[in-house]
Amino acid sequence: MSERTAVVLAGGRSTRFGDEDKAVADLAGTPMIRRVVDRVAPVVDAVVINCRAEQTPAIREALDGVGRPVTFAEDESPDEGPMAGMATGLRAVAGEYAFVVACDMPFVDPEFVDYLFERAPGHEAVVPRPEQWFETTHAVYRAAAMAEACEAALDAGEERIVAPLFELDFVVVDAEAVREHGHRRTFENCNTREDFADAERRLRD
Numbered sequence: 001m002s003e004r005t006a007v008v009l010a011g012g013r014s015t016r017f018g019d020e021d022k023a024v025a026d027l028a029g030t031p032m033i034r035r036v037v038d039r040v041a042p043v044v045d046a047v048v049i050n051c052r053a054e055q056t057p058a059i060r061e062a063l064d065g066v067g068r069p070v071t072f073a074e075d076e077s078p079d080e081g082p083m084a085g086m087a088t089g090l091r092a093v094a095g096e097y098a099f100v101v102a103c104d105m106p107f108v109d110p111e112f113v114d115y116l117f118e119r120a121p122g123h124e125a126v127v128p129r130p131e132q133w134f135e136t137t138h139a140v141y142r143a144a145a146m147a148e149a150c151e152a153a154l155d156a157g158e159e160r161i162v163a164p165l166f167e168l169d170f171v172v173v174d175a176e177a178v179r180e181h182g183h184r185r186t187f188e189n190c191n192t193r194e195d196f197a198d199a200e201r202r203l204r205d
């Protein structure tokens, strides 16, 4: 089996959260990004973090001892959006396939991630579609192909991550397959203080 990587997107400004980086914000006693990495670590061989250079020290500290090699792929120009971050992160991937996940999805389901990787051979992307939209920041990509497609889309002035996706040979994981293989919370994300409070309640349940 070729090496599997998790690319964690953390280069956003957390404006809905407030004057603190939500990636390293405390969620029930653990930095949120640590929760994400701890959950995916059992099903990947390596981790790539995309962030801005000034975020790296705090994220590195939060990930101390995760048990997988962690590489930092820092934005050359910050604030260019999640698709630019995805391209930067994917360019740092050594293996063929990578699971891309946002740093604010602390309930990501490792069994579901494993299922996405299992479906990947022979394709360039495996993207869940639990409802009407594609979960592009919770999907497996052939790293080089998606990075190239993102870069072309950015050059064309495109901002939506579905644009490069449609250039690839991709598999959709439909609602039924999501229900069968994934925990229903796998896509939940935390953007606001209220979302954090909600997540903390769930983590205590």
Ligand SMILES: Nc1nc2c(ncn2[C@@H]2O[C@H](COP(=O)(O)OP(=O)(O)OP(=O)(O)O)[C@@H](O)[C@H]2O)c(=O)[nH]1
Pocket (backbone or CB within 6 Å): 009, 010, 011, 012, 013, 014, 015, 016, 017, 050, 051, 075, 078, 079, 080, 081, 082, 084, 085, 086, 101, 102, 103, 104, 137, 191
């Ligand atoms: N590299 C990079 N990543 C980004 C950028 N904007 C968002 N992201 C990442 O993309 C993912 C989805 O973005 P959001 O959930 O909107 O996070 P955010 O932008 O930090 O939050 P808000 O400012 O509240 O919208 C998160 O994992 C962010 O870290 C960006 O300009 N550059």
